[in-house]
Amino acid sequence: MPQPQPGNSLAVARERYLEVAEDPGRVRPLVVASWQRSMEYGVKSGEISAPYIENPNLDVPLTKAALPILDRLFEQLAGDAVAMMITDHQGVVLSRTVSDEGLTTRLGRVQLVPGHVYSERYVGTNGIGTALASGRPAVIAGNEHYVEALRYFQCAAVPIVHPTRRTLLGAFNLTTTRQGSAGMLMALASSTVRQIESEIAAISSRRERALFQDYLAACASVRPGPVLAVSREVLMMNEQLSAAVIGPDQHALLDHAREIADDARFEGRRSIALPSGRVAELRVSRCRREDSDAGAIFRIRLIGRPQLRPPAPEGSRRADLGLVGSSPQWLDAVTACEAAFTSGSWFLVAGEAGVGKTTLVEAVHRAYGAGRRLVVAEPPSSESPHASEQWLHEVRDRLAESSNVVVLRDVQLLGNGLRRGLRGLLADLDRAATGQLIMTSQPTTAGADAHLGDLLDTCVEVPPIRHRYEDIEQLVRFFLRRYQPNGDRTCSPEALAMLQRCPWPENLRQIESVIRGLVRRPAGRVIGVEDLPPECRVSSRNVLTAMELLERDAILRGLMHRNANVQRTARDLGISRATMYRKLRYYGIVPSSLS
Structure with missing residues (x-):
């Protein structure tokens, strides 16, 4: 089958699906919409490429509630060629139970094992990914799968939703190679999810009562x-x-x-x-x-007492490095990076996406790396044996030049095999005769890689923008000057206050994007609240839980990537339009129009 290209229309997705459908007369909109998303993601239909996350966190209410229920279900299904799986909300397989050896082997060939991510973004249309993307129970059978290697399976997956918060926790999935069993699979999956959600409610209630008791004791x-x-x-x-x-x-x-x-x-x-x-x-x-x-x-x-600080300088306290920001958390990170770099240490720069990890390393290199070449290496696009071997060979060659500063970006994306290869490579090197090594990483659901960390001397934590409240004004002015060097547009105090309340889930990358868009739009000299894009109009007075913060950030990203289209954002997040408007009011998100 020809490989579809990203950006194709719904009609093209329907046409591609009909090419392989067993019964073209029974075209399901759920499947066609999923195929369209798969094409937009650029998923390759001829291969499986599910990323691997080492040591996913199992110490969460979802697994504590689900695993005992799955153990009982496993006893009932013993001998049947059916696999049971629990995933988190991102599609990471947390647990898999299967008693049939042949099915175990087949699932291993398609990477449907714990630790691998089975979202539509990576694997295309499948039971787990489609249920999570649509927010609805999904049966995906045979040729309805987007990737050819999955078309031997029948899968029934049901989203698991927190019973009181109504936030998506993950999915329960049943997979078999037996044809014609979709109805039985869905009935069993739906019943199991009801049991899991009931147990989550009971666990949450016990946990909340326990926390309340300890809180009262502390207050008393x-x-x-x-x-x-x-x-x-x-x-x-x-x-x-x-x-x-x-x-x-x-x-x-x-x-x-x-x-x-x-x-x-x-x-x-x-x-x-x-x-x-x-x-x-x-x-x-x-x-x-x-x-x-x-x-x-x-x-x-x-x-101490609150300090009345003078207005922040137009540039930065670290103008010598060309970096913007004067918050204590940011200056601590800059100082730590300078110390690690100038001492020749091998170190890790950790922080969320868009916080400026690579920018910080480049600035320190410009200031202190005279005569030394900065070489940045990205994770390989494929982790096939050939691609992995070639990538490790290139890293070894770059480190062999003692005058090089080698930056390995986003090491959290490296699969388990490549991590082992990198650990072995670094352990065998003579540090005294190699270049300096710096890694960058983002937080993941994976546990810390102690073996890789043992080879580094220190870790520099770069704070997210939400922890750098006083730096936001400086960053806004900095990007205004960058994108309108001859202009004189400024932010009104009200607009600036709203920008400071924004959670900035994508950090500096998002601030830069917002300011660039504001400068390009025709408006008056002063940027007001009405000029700000939807993702910046956050005025919630509610104290949000960690789960609510994740949900709010997901909605903000959705609106930002879909041009403030509320209906499309709601559909893609798998919630109703009415629910979306209720959440917008609760989180204080004000899109430019609510038509």
Whole structure:
């Protein structure tokens, strides 16, 4: 079959589907729409290319609720050639159970095993990916699969939704090679998901009660002071905290607290620099019940007084490096990167997409890397044995030049085999006779790669924009000057305040895109609130949970990538239009039109 090209219309997707459909008279809109998305993603129909995430996080309510239920179901289906799988909301296979050896082998050949990502973006139309993309139960049988290697299977997948938050947690999937079993598979999958969602509700209720008890105990101590309780779904603060920490300080504190609470291993003390100049000293204790982490209790001590800072300079405190920003978190990252670079260390620069990791490395190299060549290597486009061997050979050759500074970007995208090869290559090198190695990485659901980290000397954490509240004004002015060097357009105080409240899920990349779009649009000299694009009009007064933050950011990205089209964004996220408008109001997102 000819390989479809991205960007084809729905009619072309329908035509391609009809070419392989067993019964062209029964064309299902769900499948045709999925084929269209698969073509837009550029999925190759002739090969399987499901990315692999090493050590996905299984310590989540979804797996705790689902695995005992799947164990019981496995006993009932023992001997049947049916595979049961649980995935997270991104399509990462978290668990797979199958008793038939032949089916196990077939699933291995198509990478349908734990750790691989089976979303439509990578594998095209399939039960798991299509259920997650559409938000509806999906049966994909035979030639309805987009990738040819999957057309031997019948799959029934049902989304798993949090019973109270209504956020997408993942999917339950049943796969078999037995023909004509779609009805049975869907009935069984739907029944199993109802049981899983019921157990999630029970676990959430127990966790919330446990966290509330620990929160009350902390507040009832002799000298309670400011107290905060945070879990994935709950946030509570006492009056002392809500009165003592307000405005940007409160936003910064809650962002840090959510991230700390998400790390079930952290317990102890941590100090946070707040935008006002004060320091919040956090004493963190975990709330653990029934061998499960229910969240974290924060006892908070505030050090110092709010400082009235002079207006930020037009450029940057680090003008010598050409970098914009003066927040303590950002300056700490710059200083750490300078120290690691000038000492010749091998180090990792970690941070979310778009925070400026590569920009930071390039700036430090310009300042301190005289006579040394900066070489940037991307992950290989394919992890076939030949492509992997060639990529590792190129990395070895570049490091062999002692005057080179080699930057390996986005190492979180490397598959398990390539990671092992890279570890072996680096372990065999003589550090004294090689170039300097720097890696960049984004957070993933994978566990830390301790073996790869052992070969590096240090890690530099680059903060996301939402933790650099005071830098947003400087960044906005910087990009205004870049894209209108002879212009005099400025932001009104109201527009600037709204830009500072924006969560910026894509960080610097998104700020630059927004300002570039504003400059290109005809408008007056002063940019007002009405000129801002939809993704910047966030004015929610609600204290959002970690799950709600993820959902809000997904909606913002959807609107940004679909030209503020609410109906298309709702359809692509798998929710109804009415639900989308309700969420827009709740999160304070104001698109330019709500027609």
